[in-house]
Amino acid sequence: MNAASWAEAATIPSAYKTIREQGLEKNLEELEAYGLTVLTPEQIGEPRVVERARKAVLRIAEERTGARHDIETGEHGKLEADGSTGCQYLLFSFLEEDPVFEEMIQHPMTLPLVEYYLGAQCVLSSLTCFIKWADDIGYGPNLGLHDDSSLYRAGPLPAIPHVFNTNWILTDYTLDNGAFCIVPGSHKLCRHPKPGEGVEHAVPVEAPAGSVLVFHGNVWHGAFPRKNPGLRLSVNAYYCGPHYRVQESFWGRISDEMLAGNGDRFRELVHYDDRWGFQDARGPVPYHQRG
């Protein structure tokens, strides 16, 4: 099938053309089969993205906790935030804290894979950062296995996902570094795992810093405990279809400078083209056009 045929192939997601152009066909094949694919640092192509993201995350973590953080020694602070446990805490609401995050959420190697499943108008649901340190227990014996389709509280989950996730690896993932894990193919079951289910089939996803995991909203995933000293840092850019509730509100946080420095797709990703949630007599006006 050649490029001249794309215009006639109305049933194929427009992102597929980009996937072909970017050489992401194998990644798409893995997403179909396993529910997850790993983009290598070479595919991401800009090592500076991860280096800058790591630096930004450490700066934000130190500003918010008041404590020094050291990737090698594991020195860290703590925050009373959702998801905080004895071996990790999460950073929330930091998109506007550094321009590198603007690049990550609309990266040309990750976004086409997300758009293939969620559509060309999908939006950013949230941006979060996990900071983990050494601990024997981690998420416990069930490895914290879950899917990201929690809007469907009791299931069943739709075969066509409503959410997709990307996990930017800022420090190496190995088993003893507390690697991310998945149950390959579990996205096809279209349901949440029962407590303890799937652990025997969970495999670690080992990948060097600079890699990005892209995974289906239905796939069962969790993490092994980090046994090595030091810190494990990762950033999740989580997306959803435009007709679903987002986790995070970006309204009122995106400066004119940020909007001017990015294109239409960025404005859409951060909900600034959203007409709903209107509050004035003009009715459904896109957020960025409201006075």
Ligand SMILES: [Fe+2]
């Ligand atoms: Fe998750």
